[in-house]
Amino acid sequence: MYEPGDVRVIDAPDPRIEEPTDALLRLVRTCVCGSDLHPYHSMKPRAQGVSMGHEYLGIVEEVGADVATVKPGDLVIVPFVFSCGVCDFCREGLQTSCRVAGLRSRLGSEGAQAELLRAPLADGTLFAVDAGEEHYAGLLTLSDVYGTGFHAALTGGAGAGTTVAVIGDGAVGLLAVLSARQLGADRIILMGRHEARTDLGREFGATDVVAARGEEGIEAVRELTDGDGCHVVLEAVGHLPAYEQALGVVRDGGRIARVGVPQYTDGPIGRVQFNRNVTITGGVAPVRAYIDRLLPGILAGTVDPGRVFDVELPLERAAEGYALMDRREALKVMLRP
Amino acid sequence: MYEPGDVRVIDAPDPRIEEPTDALLRLVRTCVCGSDLHPYHSMKPRAQGVSMGHEYLGIVEEVGADVATVKPGDLVIVPFVFSCGVCDFCREGLQTSCRVAGLRSRLGSEGAQAELLRAPLADGTLFAVDAGEEHYAGLLTLSDVYGTGFHAALTGGAGAGTTVAVIGDGAVGLLAVLSARQLGADRIILMGRHEARTDLGREFGATDVVAARGEEGIEAVRELTDGDGCHVVLEAVGHLPAYEQALGVVRDGGRIARVGVPQYTDGPIGRVQFNRNVTITGGVAPVRAYIDRLLPGILAGTVDPGRVFDVELPLERAAEGYALMDRREALKVMLRP
Structure with a gap:
């Protein structure tokens, strides 16, 4: 890649063994x-x-x-x-x-x-x-992508008895759905607006799909959860609005696991989150x-x-x-x- | 309390039972x-x-x-x-x-x-x-204060095999030390600069005391931990520099439990924390x-x-x-x- 939008497949020298551990x-x-x-x-x-x-x-x-x-x-x-x-x-x-x-x-x-x-x-x-x-x-x-989705679901604590929201319908988000399902989550709400993707998300285990974003999306998830929000939120986008959306849909005492690479350095982490005992976890997936x-x-x-x-x-x-x-x-x- | 610095003890009407659950x-x-x-x-x-x-x-x-x-x-x-x-x-x-x-x-x-x-x-x-x-x-x-210190230690995951840093030598910080000790932490580094308090912290179970703050304090904790920082950080202050200090002394993959009431709304929560798989937990203590x-x-x-x-x-x-x-x-x- 040479500049935005410019990808070229070129001939390059073949790599060779350089270290005895290669x-x-x-x-x-x-x-x-x-x-x-x-x-x-x-x-x-x-x-x-x-x-x-x-x-x-x-x-x-x-x-x-x-x-x-x-x-x-x-x-x-x-x-x-x-x-x-x-x-x-x-x-x-x-x-x-x-x-x-x-x-x-x-x-x-x-x-x-x-x-x-x-x-x-x-x-x-x-x-x-x-x-x-x-x-x-x-x-x-x-x-x-599968390991990354699984890292979200695991660190977020998806499992029996939990309602999980997944933010983002890219490959990682969809595989976070699959992982939450494997870990036994009761209910999985996928937030995404590309229907072909969210359809695959349903096949992977999503029980609900919310296409709306921002305040409207938060409202929709809260409606689906009797106003409470979700025990576990898997954030697979990385932009600040996605993190803010995660804060909006998480239940008191709940966990947000981020696996979308943050495109921001600072964000809301103050008294509102503190009073609600919200945990922020996840990170780059091992x-x-x-x-x-x-x-x-x-x-x-x-x-x-x-x-x-x-x-x-x-x-x-x-x-x-x-x-x-x-x-x-x-x-x-x-x-x- | 009427205004900053103005506390008065006054006669007030006696409270009475108002609800049958009072x-x-x-x-x-x-x-x-x-x-x-x-x-x-x-x-x-x-x-x-x-x-x-x-x-x-x-x-x-x-x-x-x-x-x-x-x-x-x-x-x-x-x-x-x-x-x-x-x-x-x-x-x-x-x-x-x-x-x-x-x-x-x-x-x-x-x-x-x-x-x-x-x-x-x-x-x-x-x-x-x-x-x-x-x-x-x-x-x-x-x-x-004891329940609040315990909430920090418990949600932070203090226990056998962990090195814990406690930021703040107020009553909550000192009882976070006591709680980490009760939960079996191997090593407890108390960050505080009031000697009478940190002395009590040692009696409660602190194994090390670091009086320095900010970058100097972070450096001192890293020196005590072979450059790695601590598995668990209990933040019992609430000001932004204390949160930043917590980020500085936490080990990769570690957990910061905040029980000091945040006096800020936004803070660092970006790619640096993400790449290090740092978890932010705690909150107001139940x-x-x-x-x-x-x-x-x-x-x-x-x-x-x-x-x-x-x-x-x-x-x-x-x-x-x-x-x-x-x-x-x-x-x-x-x-x-």
Whole structure:
């Protein structure tokens, strides 16, 4: 990506093993993320461009001398944040705060919208899986959006006895619905206004859909909940009005889990929230921690998170994929390298 | 209180039973709260004055026809928020959001810095206890400050394996230390700069004291924790710099529980907190929910939260009590009606 709206697929030098902990992967599926649209709208132009993409499914081509857990030929899921797997944060399941990599460092890796990838810290990051091509779409969601939706539902405390509101009908919002359903939520109110998406949300487990936003949307959710609001709110947008909407629909004593990347630095966090004992939780998702738990459902076919991909394009048409998502004509575009 | 700095003890008409759910109490101990100092500094002058105080220990004089759980002669603890005891919020232990009273309504009751009190919703609010005068100071803390400190420690997740920072060395901060100790925290760092108070904090269980504030204080806590910060931060002040300090000393993935009443409406809640998976929790404390749990330790003498009262005055010298607390010459002033 060179500037807003300008995505080009170019020939670049092949990456190579640089560290003994690296693996070299041939990507078999990748995709465009809702968060890729932020730079697509507002990045500062860069003559060299920026390598894009952070959702990867690949086959190991080669491994460095110290790599022990994957071998050439393995199909691997690559979480969007690399992690060492052995530091205390990784062992606690907060790989996004890994002391070696995490959000601290991309370790020089290029983006996922490519044919080849040098994956650093292969043992701590990659997750090998034995599965056929029919599962590729589902597996790819474990790289980011499904794990992110699950992080929201889990940290938000969705479960039996709870009413959950999900704000946002993008891939993460829809998979937050799916996750809340898996965790046993009684009722799931999806707030979104794209009917094809909210229809999928219903199939994923939403019991109600509210298309209205802002004060009107808050009012609608309160009407659905006897005026009380929801025990759990999963905020999968990231803009300030979505956070304000979350505050408006949460029940006293309830929990807001944010997984939309905040596009603001300050927001309402004062006495109104304090008097109502509202908890703000969530954050960037350590998706590596959830693969173990979410993979069996995909392989067994009991859940089908891969349905968030409604358009598939060859990698060389990536620019078209961005444009389709930007115009809301595609929910999520899968790219085949 | 008539205007900032102007506290008067006046003769007022005796309250009477007005509703069949009321009880009439003769207060035996009451006190001045740190939060009473906010209006003491900045209230708008009022010709009629405002009746102050919300921490009560009293003896039942008379009950309304519908009151079943307390009777004349009973010693009762009165939580600072009245509650019906039967609505869903009360049953969930969030009496501050009670559908009948809670923070919604003081139900016409006057303040606690008085001889007599009409206590509405007696069955849902009052907690009868059989104890002698030697326990009065401890019991009075269950009306607010001990329950509030405990709310912080509990919602913040203080417990075995955690390092806890407590911001503020007022009565609530010190009792948050005591509560974190009771819940099994490994290490408790008290941030406060009044030595007599932090000394009491050490007796309550603080393992470290940091007198510095702001960036310097944050640096000191990070040094004590190998650069990481604390799993749990209990914010018992309420001013924005204290919240910012909490953000500075919390570990990635950690929890900030606020029990100081926020004196701000907006604050930092953006991508920095999001990327670090910081949870903001706590809120106004439903102290009624904790009396059951905290009372036995007081009666058995295993904890002595009443030590936060370092000055005792007759009620008619209430103005002096405010001035002492305002000048930080008293930690917390007990008043004897």
